[in-house]
Amino acid sequence: MTKKPKHSKPVPDKKKRKFPPELIKKRRKENHCLNCGEDFDEGVNYCPHCGQENNHNRVSFGTLILDFLNNYFSFDSKFSLSLLPFFFEPGYLTKKFIEGKRASFVNPIRLYLVISLIFFFVFSMVSSDLIQDSIKDIDQGVEELPDSTKVNLDKILLGDLSGLEADSTYKFAPDTNDSTDRIITYSVTKPDADNDFLSEENFAVYMRLREDYEVSVDNLLDSLNTDSLTSFQYNLTKKLIRLDRAENQVVISQLLKNLPLMMIFILPIFAFLLMLFYLRRNQYYITHLIHALHLHSFAYVVYGFSFVAAMYWLPTGAGGWAIFISLILVSTHSYMSFLKVYGQGWFKTLVKFNVIGLLYSFLLIFALLVEMFFAVATY
Numbered sequence: 001m002t003k004k005p006k007h008s009k010p011v012p013d014k015k016k017r018k019f020p021p022e023l024i025k026k027r028r029k030e031n032h033c034l035n036c037g038e039d040f041d042e043g044v045n046y047c048p049h050c051g052q053e054n055n056h057n058r059v060s061f062g063t064l065i066l067d068f069l070n071n072y073f074s075f076d077s078k079f080s081l082s083l084l085p086f087f088f089e090p091g092y093l094t095k096k097f098i099e100g101k102r103a104s105f106v107n108p109i110r111l112y113l114v115i116s117l118i119f120f121f122v123f124s125m126v127s128s129d130l131i132q133d134s135i136k137d138i139d140q141g142v143e144e145l146p147d148s149t150k151v152n153l154d155k156i157l158l159g160d161l162s163g164l165e166a167d168s169t170y171k172f173a174p175d176t177n178d179s180t181d182r183i184i185t186y187s188v189t190k191p192d193a194d195n196d197f198l199s200e201e202n203f204a205v206y207m208r209l210r211e212d213y214e215v216s217v218d219n220l221l222d223s224l225n226t227d228s229l230t231s232f233q234y235n236l237t238k239k240l241i242r243l244d245r246a247e248n249q250v251v252i253s254q255l256l257k258n259l260p261l262m263m264i265f266i267l268p269i270f271a272f273l274l275m276l277f278y279l280r281r282n283q284y285y286i287t288h289l290i291h292a293l294h295l296h297s298f299a300y301v302v303y304g305f306s307f308v309a310a311m312y313w314l315p316t317g318a319g320g321w322a323i324f325i326s327l328i329l330v331s332t333h334s335y336m337s338f339l340k341v342y343g344q345g346w347f348k349t350l351v352k353f354n355v356i357g358l359l360y361s362f363l364l365i366f367a368l369l370v371e372m373f374f375a376v377a378t379y
Contacts, residue, residue: 094290
């Protein structure tokens with residue numbers, strides 16, 4: 001009795017395998033290689049002679065932007081399916097990703113990276129313009145001061161405090177309370193005897209030399225009494241002086257350059273915080289990390305739009321309302337996302353949401369202080 005041969009499953013031909021349209025890269029092909037000049041059929045993807053991709057880049061700026069969106073968002077299908085839930089169904093994308101429906105929506109890591117790139121560019125631009133406007137307002141305010149007040153102000157900036165009385169200093173801060181007034185009076189009438197570096201004489205020398213760029217930072221420090229400083233304090237002071245003498249744009253760039261990296265470090269910590277508060281939900285850490293990515297991506301979009309609106313579109317005085325409304329939108333969206341993803345009652349979720357928000361605020365403040373310290377230390 002002969003055994004019937006087992007029918008093996010047909011092996012699919014890889015050459016005939018079809019890929020979804022969104023996974024196929026769009027090329028603008030030529031009939032010759034732009035690198036070596038080799039002639040070939042226009043359907044060839046790579047040059048058979050040198051291996052360069054058959055794709056020219058002689059396109060408009062708008063086309064490049066569309067290609068960027070297509071490559072990073074899978075614009076043809078994934079982006080369109082993700083757009084409405086991202087804005088109007090909090091927690092939906094996180095739930096679908098957890099359920100395994102990952103091919104239908106934009107990858108959360110890719111979504112975060114692209115949105116954060118745009119957000120921090122906008123944030124840097126708005127911050128720079130805001131600080132420049134503030135400096136102009138201060139300069140204009142100083143110009144409008146009475147001559148007698150300008151004289152007293154010059155004395156303060158030059159370190160000549162001995163001739164000033166408490167009431168003349170009070171004119172600069174008429175709205176201060178009694179305790180603040182006493183502090184101002186003490187700072188004017190009594191120099192710091194415990195630290196020679198913080199003396200009036202050092203301050204006067206520094207104010208005279210800070211804008212004299214023919215004097216190097218090392219020479220400026222040599223002209224000050226730095227004997228009381230430790231090696232660490234001396235080096236930190238040197239970097240602070242360099243930063244103080246730099247142009248405003250350089251200072252802003254230095255302080256903001258590490259913010260994207262800082263947020264990348266904060267995200268896993270925030271996800272761990274979520275996991276601690278929802279241990280009984282028996283969810284993997286990756287669930288909380290994906291949720292954190294979606295929450296931050298939405299916050300970046302809303303805050304970025306509100307920053308631009310407050311700075312460039314809205315009338316003076318309305319910018320604060322724009323920021324306040326964006327804070328309400330982000331908080332409401334995040335709370336509803338918590339309800340959707342973790343499935344607990346509204347009151348329990350509200351309590352956890354507020355506690356997590358408070359802890360996250362402390363984490364942000366601490367991270368910002370560390371970031372600013374490293375920004376100064378590495379300048």
